Amino acid sequence: MATEAQTPPHLTPLQLKDEDNKEADKQRKLTASGPSPDPLAANYGEVPLEELQSKEVTGRIWTEVRALTEELKDQKVLVRGRAQTVRAVSKKMAFLVLREKGSTVQCVLLVAPDLVSLGMVKFANGLSRESYVDVEGTVSVPSSPIKGASQQVEIQVRKLYCISKAVPTLPINIEDAARSEVEIDKALQAGEQLVRVNQDTRLNFRVLDLRTPCNQAIFRVQCQVESIFRQFLLSEGFVGIHTPKLIAGSSEGGSAVFRLEYKGQPACLAQSPQLHKQMAICGDFGRVFEVGPVFRAEDSFTHKHLCEFTGLDVEMEIKEHYSEVMDIVDRLFVALFDSLNKRCQKDLEAIGKQYPFQHLKYLRETLRLTFQEGVELLKEDGIEIDPLGDLNTESEKKLGKLVLEKYGTEFYILHRYPLAVRPFYNMPCSDDQTYSNSFDVFMRGEEIISGAQRIHEPDLLTTRAIACGIDVKMISTYVDSFRYGAPPHGGFGVGLERVVMLFCGLNNIRKTTLFPRDPIRIAP
């Protein structure tokens, strides 16, 4: 990146170009000045908006905060970031902690003749938290470690300009939003009551909340999950596709969909790309995947349900058996977990600092149990569940615990589910029609993936739709897709935000969603 410079050249200050020095002085309304005119007044102050309207390209080079290391000792640097905190030591000295993308550096303002004036220190002290500033100065290396910042160097400030002022009183302070529960409890034991920012306040002021090191890390990890997902599938011959979200009628023939009027026709938002990704298989793409929004108008107020989330969907031809789909799940997720642990170490640390978690336990080859084996495991532990029903959240949790004890993994596949609890398009087993060629995948005791072999034969698909109470007329285009020759195929779907939530042991899907939508929240 152009802003990372190992050897910053001599810096031309924004306000001290010889040719327009006087003009600049006139234009600038400097808010801070001493009792007598400050000869260093041009070295600090608020930058008027017009200077920020793409006035000119100066060629100046900015250094990123995270790039500030001992190697830059004694060099001049120009840094842009937020005034996270300003601490006045005296009239003559102040510390400014500058933050950029979660990294912080301590900037020192100490009055010195011809370098730093009382006016500049006063200006620094008057900066509101979270204001955007440009700092110019020299890198120094203090003799003792710096506690209040991520970078172990300081900047001896020579110039300080505010380019965007924050309101004086913020609805939430980043320090408060970044605090862990452990810290709050510890302080409480010492008799100090620290501010705890609740989830709703965080979401109301998401642009502030997102600035914490933990949130910066969460969304960088999320980006990595998607990238690894894509890279793995591309390397396996999958084609990335985009299916429509605007659907005639109601997708998958039922339940809680968002309805709308589409140019006079009734329409709804896709609850999943299921039908269209299968149509892409009928269209000869062989193996496809999609990353895109999924809409569910369900009234779920749980920690893991939202009305809109990002679906990672896969569909593929199979030659013989739905285990071919489970093979992809196995290799994809082992590769994903390995990569995250390797590539995202710093981000995972930042998340753990606010929300401590244990690294996910997973096997080199993912454990596969049949649903019946799962029922047996629960039975052995004294829990009776309907062998032809589904697992509820409680039995999922319990089974997760039993599997962890017995097999040492928090990630496993449960397959061959009872047909009755699966969608109509799941293929029944050949040897026993009460079961289906389907699977769910669990992570830390919660379901994250649902997959199956699909019915590729139009007559059986129609029969199953009717048996499930679906209006066949509504899905005729879908059923017809299989009348022109269709290969056996299967696939699965997984929620991007759930993968991040469960990998990082977080307790709420809202923490891993940039701007969450639940039954009562549609803003910001």
Place this chain on the structure above:
Amino acid sequence: MATEAQTPPHLTPLQLKDEDNKEADKQRKLTASGPSPDPLAANYGEVPLEELQSKEVTGRIWTEVRALTEELKDQKVLVRGRAQTVRAVSKKMAFLVLREKGSTVQCVLLVAPDLVSLGMVKFANGLSRESYVDVEGTVSVPSSPIKGASQQVEIQVRKLYCISKAVPTLPINIEDAARSEVEIDKALQAGEQLVRVNQDTRLNFRVLDLRTPCNQAIFRVQCQVESIFRQFLLSEGFVGIHTPKLIAGSSEGGSAVFRLEYKGQPACLAQSPQLHKQMAICGDFGRVFEVGPVFRAEDSFTHKHLCEFTGLDVEMEIKEHYSEVMDIVDRLFVALFDSLNKRCQKDLEAIGKQYPFQHLKYLRETLRLTFQEGVELLKEDGIEIDPLGDLNTESEKKLGKLVLEKYGTEFYILHRYPLAVRPFYNMPCSDDQTYSNSFDVFMRGEEIISGAQRIHEPDLLTTRAIACGIDVKMISTYVDSFRYGAPPHGGFGVGLERVVMLFCGLNNIRKTTLFPRDPIRIAP
């Protein structure tokens, strides 16, 4: 991939396992048999559905059609694909062209004692086009080139099973759908009337239409465009994000949005991720991008507008000038075009075979002209347009032609647009408020990208919103995002399908959209 084998092992036929031979005979309803019982009857026929319901994992290995080369001469292979055409030469001989993902191979059925029976040839001749079949046989290399297939080897068929029958009469034939206009015209000159499949019929039966080599290639190219876009931006420090598509009120404050009821609240579908990607910048991500659906309820019936498309969106902090955003556009697209020409050669050839096109002409460094310079170029050519208005489709085309003649490029940036024709959030120029820090990018004379520096100062943003007739109350969350310190920033948006359309010189956005949505089409 597991299905690609250089050395296929001995194949266990599906229907001839010693232990369940008799059982299998009973179960299978073979449709084709000679007048007397055929001793080779088990070597061909329809596979009953239950055999395809994940009955067992046999370990058999399939070879992909595109992997069938001379190196496999005399080897046994097992191939799955579609019966594209069957040509009966006599009662004793037939040719079957098998297609898989656009690649084709000729399969030969020639009656021979103990190997191929009259019954098998009859069965092959009875296969409906596009049915899915498994072919087992030996690879042979004919002495003369094969015209009707992509692979230059043949398979001497020994076993032939139909795993999914297509209806006998298809609504469109793949051969017809794959035909170029050149071919049709040529035939017409020779007095032969060939079938021309129109765009609407193609879209009505998209699962068939998608099977043509050209369509297979178009969507593989589209997948590459997205991958290269992502890879480039990730390498430049951008973070991939997902913003909500369900928005309270109406996004960007206006025009043609799809409205819906969200749990009793009025809501709409996002017309772009504009507001939220800017909020992500205020949330300190520095540089973000998004790939996701964009919804426009406009009544446009042009070759380049759809009601739903895939937006590629970018937003980034800028230090001084919106040229930093144009720098990213320049390097991103030059890298994109270079990569496509290099990586997608075969696919581009397949597209050109049906829809001939010239490779895009572009410069190593993208040409940048100001809007005023564009107006001048048109004026020199005798075309007067409003210097403070916008270009219409006609003047865009014309300007594209003039730029190509003068600068030798079909890809260029036009910047510093009149403020009046830009959205309210575009930053005015510092030296002249009638212009804006904005740009459009053109490809083969059509606009594909729109970008700008954004207003990061809440008061100016409010003023501009009011000036543009926008209800400020509706965008208060957005405006408030800039009250907590906001960096100067800018970005751009581009339609994925338009990039593919214009790069390949195609004439309709419906050709590069998997399942297009326009004002009258919402299915399939």
